[in-house]
Every structure is written in C-alpha cells, then in structure tokens.
Amino acid sequence: MTRKNSGWVLFIQTVIARAYPRVIGQQREKSWMFFEIFLPMLSVAAYVFVYRAIRAPEEYVGFVVMGGAMLAFWMNVLWNMSSQLYWEKEQGNLALYIMAPCSMMAILLGMAAGGLFATTLRAVVIVGLGSWMFQVHYTVASFTQLFAVFFLAMVALYGLGMMTASIFLLMSREAWHLANLAQEPIYLASGFYFPIKNLNFWMAAAASIIPLTLGLDAMRQLAFASGPAIGFLSVRIEMWVLAALCVIFLVGARLLLDYMERLAIREGRLTESRR
Amino acid sequence: MINFQLSTFNLQQKWRSFRMASWLGWQIESNWADPFLFAVYSIVKPLAGAAILVVMYTVITNGDYESPIFPYIYLGNAFYIYVGQLMTGISWAVIDDREHYKTLKYIYAAPIHFPTYLLGRGVARFLIATISVIVTIIFGVLFLRLHIDLAAVNWLLFVASVIIGVIMLALMGLILAGAMLLLVHHMWELGGAVAGALYLFSGAIFPLDVLPPFLRPIGYLMPITYWLELLRRSLVGSVAQAFPTLSGLNNAQLMGILLGLTALFALASLGIFHWCENKAKEKGVIDVITNY
Numbered sequence: 374m375t376r377k378n379s380g381w382v383l384f385i386q387t388v389i390a391r392a393y394p395r396v397i398g399q400q401r402e403k404s405w406m407f408f409e410i411f412l413p414m415l416s417v418a419a420y421v422f423v424y425r426a427i428r429a430p431e432e433y434v435g436f437v438v439m440g441g442a443m444l445a446f447w448m449n450v451l452w453n454m455s456s457q458l459y460w461e462k463e464q465g466n467l468a469l470y471i472m473a474p475c476s477m478m479a480i481l482l483g484m485a486a487g488g489l490f491a492t493t494l495r496a497v498v499i500v501g502l503g504s505w506m507f508q509v510h511y512t513v514a515s516f517t518q519l520f521a522v523f524f525l526a527m528v529a530l531y532g533l534g535m536m537t538a539s540i541f542l543l544m545s546r547e548a549w550h551l552a553n554l555a556q557e558p559i560y561l562a563s564g565f566y567f568p569i570k571n572l573n574f575w576m577a578a579a580a581s582i583i584p585l586t587l588g589l590d591a592m593r594q595l596a597f598a599s600g601p602a603i604g605f606l607s608v609r610i611e612m613w614v615l616a617a618l619c620v621i622f623l624v625g626a627r628l629l630l631d632y633m634e635r636l637a638i639r640e641g642r643l644t645e646s647r648r
Numbered sequence: 649m650i651n652f653q654l655s656t657f658n659l660q661q662k663w664r665s666f667r668m669a670s671w672l673g674w675q676i677e678s679n680w681a682d683p684f685l686f687a688v689y690s691i692v693k694p695l696a697g698a699a700i701l702v703v704m705y706t707v708i709t710n711g712d713y714e715s716p717i718f719p720y721i722y723l724g725n726a727f728y729i730y731v732g733q734l735m736t737g738i739s740w741a742v743i744d745d746r747e748h749y750k751t752l753k754y755i756y757a758a759p760i761h762f763p764t765y766l767l768g769r770g771v772a773r774f775l776i777a778t779i780s781v782i783v784t785i786i787f788g789v790l791f792l793r794l795h796i797d798l799a800a801v802n803w804l805l806f807v808a809s810v811i812i813g814v815i816m817l818a819l820m821g822l823i824l825a826g827a828m829l830l831l832v833h834h835m836w837e838l839g840g841a842v843a844g845a846l847y848l849f850s851g852a853i854f855p856l857d858v859l860p861p862f863l864r865p866i867g868y869l870m871p872i873t874y875w876l877e878l879l880r881r882s883l884v885g886s887v888a889q890a891f892p893t894l895s896g897l898n899n900a901q902l903m904g905i906l907l908g909l910t911a912l913f914a915l916a917s918l919g920i921f922h923w924c925e926n927k928a929k930e931k932g933v934i935d936v937i938t939n940y
Contacts, residue, residue, distance in 0.1 A: 419853060566700055
C-alpha cells in the first residue's frame, strides 16, 4: 500500500512541487531568461540616456539600474503570481488544483518561492550588467540592513501577489488588461526610475502600500552615498512598515483565498472560459 | 476584361477583409469592459508613462519646461505610443487568434486576404493609440507648458508624416506577424522587445547624440528616427534646431529618407511575410497550439 503524506509534510511537498517548474522549467526555456533580462535592460538603458541627456548627477543612473532590477520582481509578481490562477483557468489546470488533496496556499507559496528564486537570478544579472555598462558606483552603508530590507520587501511583495492571485481567480479576459494596467502607473507611483521623495508626501505614502516603493527607497538610501538625502522616510521606519505589510499581505492572502475559492465555486467560475 | 474583373474582385476582397478585421479587432480590444472603464484604461497607461519622464525631468531641471529638450522628450514619447500599439498589435493578432481564440485555421481557410486581415486587426489599436496620443499632448499643453502654436504648426507636413508613419509601422508589424507564425506562444514578448529596442535606438526620448557613437548608426537606419523628427519639426519647429543629430537635413530630405525607408520596409515586409507564411504551411504550424 502506498504511503500518503498529509499535514505539514504534504504542505511542504506541495510548495516544493510548485516551485520546481518555476526554477527548473524557466532555466530550460532560454528565451524567457533572455526576455526577462533583455526587456528590463532596454528600459534601464533608455531612462539612463534620458538622465544623461538632461545632465543628471551620475547617482541617478544607479537609481535607474536598481529600479530596473526591482522591475523584474514586479513583472514576475504581476504576470506569474497575480494572474497565474487566471492562466491556469485558461489552460484547464485550475480545476485540477482545486480537486487535488493539497492546500491552495501551499501552491501559491510554491509559486512565490520559485518565482522569487528565479527572478533574483535575473535581477542580479540586470544589476551586474547595468552597473558594468553605465559605471555605477555603490557606497553601501550596511549590508545587513540592505539584505534585511530586500528580504522584507520580497516577502511583502510576494504576499501581495498571493493575495491578488485570489482576486484574479474570479476574473476572465479582463485579468489580462488589469495586469497590463498595473505597469506604467505602478512604475510611476513606486518610483522605479526616480526617488519617491520627489512625489507629493501623501502620494508617496499611498504608494507605500506596494512593498517595492519603500523597499526600493530604503535600498537606495543604503546603497548610494547621497541615499539618506533622497530618502522618503528613515530606513528604520521603512523596515517596520515593510514588516507590517508582510504580515498584512500573508494573512490577507490566506483569508482572501478561502473566501474567493468558495465564491468562485459557488458562482461556477472555476472552469468558465469567457474569451 | 477578365483581368480587370479579377483585380476588382481582389480589391473588393481585400477591402472586405480589412473592414471586417477592423470591426473584429475593435470588439476584441474594447468589449471586455464598460465604456468608462475602457476609456480610463486607454488613457491612464500612456499618461503614467509620460508622467514618469516628466517627474524625472522635473527633478533634475527644477521644472525648466522652456528648454527645447522638454518638448523633444515629451512629443517623442507621446508619438511613440503608435509604435508600441500598432506594430505589436498586428503581430499580436497571430498569437491571439491561433492560441487564445483558436480561430486562426478558420480565418486562414476563409475567403479573405490574410495579410490584409492582419493589417485590419491593427486598426483598433491605431484608434486607441490616437486617443492616447491626443490626450497625452493635450495634457502637456494644459499642465506642462508644452508650447504648440496651432497657427505655426506645419499641418501638411504633420498629416503627411502621420500617414506615412502609420503605414510604415503597420508594415513593420506585418514582418513581426510573419515571424510570429513560426514562433511559439510564449514568444509574445517579441513585439515588446522590438518596440523597446526601437525606443532606445530611434531617439524617441533623447537625442541620438547621447548614445555611444558605435550605437548611433542603428538609429540612423530606423525610419522611426526620421518620422519622430518630422513630427517634432511640424509641431514645434524650434526644437529641431536645438539638437545637432539631424539638423543638417531639411524637411524635404527627411521626408525623402522616410519615404525611401518605408518603401524598403514595404518590400521587405511582403517578402518576409510570404516567406514565413509558406514556411509555416510547410511545417504545418499555421494552427498549432503551443500554449504552455
């Protein structure tokens, strides 16, 4: 008789199983790697040349390179986390997920862990290439704080992705358009290409709901000599806010997923395909 | 007589294909939301894209909107919306019909002219892009002191440039659509990659002189470079004199280069598209579903 795992063992097995295609599958498809590095690099280069055309201080070039690397995470969360359940529905996998004797939370966590790992590799390449091409100089104030901020920002960001994934569960064709809409406006609000402090205080505060806003701001403060001068809030406060966002989004993801799953089953939207 | 009737039939067939594809494209692009949400969606994205550049510019120059570099960046970015929408839109129709709606084989087997059908699918994107461009420019004029003197605009040059540019972009889209016939579903990013590369090399948001010298020739080979320059000159003539890149060329010379490169792209697009189409038929991938 085959032994069947359950409880935490099954949960962890599910996380690993769902993370596997994210890590291994994506490395096998070389074109994805190319596009995921090449596309952000194009934006980075274009915005760097804009700064050079208007004779901006060289540190702004570094801000753009860092923003471009973090953009890879946003794209990953947007297209491979938030809208993933919509893709799964389109391809007919969603019903299989629901029927399988494993937790949906574990599936989402696996997606997040795999996506985070694969995207980190790409972001490292973007930072490396961008820094080499545009001669960016870093003056890191504290590596410990820098990694802590990155970790908190990523946990909160992927928590947000897990939460929004459950909202996308109900959607059909509009999911594609809404994900599309969450690009340029978010690049603007989160300050991917300029310090967020330059926006109005309340706008910047409202944009802080997206973890990358404060994460990027704190990382710039810690990685560049002029960092503290361009910071929106102090690094310590930004880390506390990020920690709070981690808890809110992960708990929110759990609650919302349960609710949305029940709603989707009740309304018969799990297998619908409104093209 | 028979030849004349045949050519008339061909023209009618092409017009019908174009008209129906335009209608279909509009339905696909717009009927996923109510008109208000669709309008917001069509406007917010391009305005946010423009706002990123405006904030970057304002931070560095303390809001010196009188400098000629500002209209250069702003107008270049505004008209570049056409590139992303039109060129990518036409190529995207292949993926959309083949993989998403799974109707490409029926469309291909129907009595329509396939390349004309694909061009027609770009019309909806053209209309959306036109609204976005107009809104972006009006926003610049109203809120960012973008000076466009309607009496001083060279309307003839402007209209001619827009028409030639749209044709040129549609033909570039057809080249990409041909490539898409041979590529798998997840290569949908190809259109974005080409548009992104052209954004960088065509001097859309910064003068080509800013690029390293070894990259500039790429920009000089792209018709979009001359198209954007002509549009800027027609709307705000003074901008053209401020940057040395193309200041040695007058409007007629720029128009000549644009027409020449557009003709070249027209020949290339038809040749490449038919080659790709034949290759796709040989390989049996016209209706292949590669959705993974």
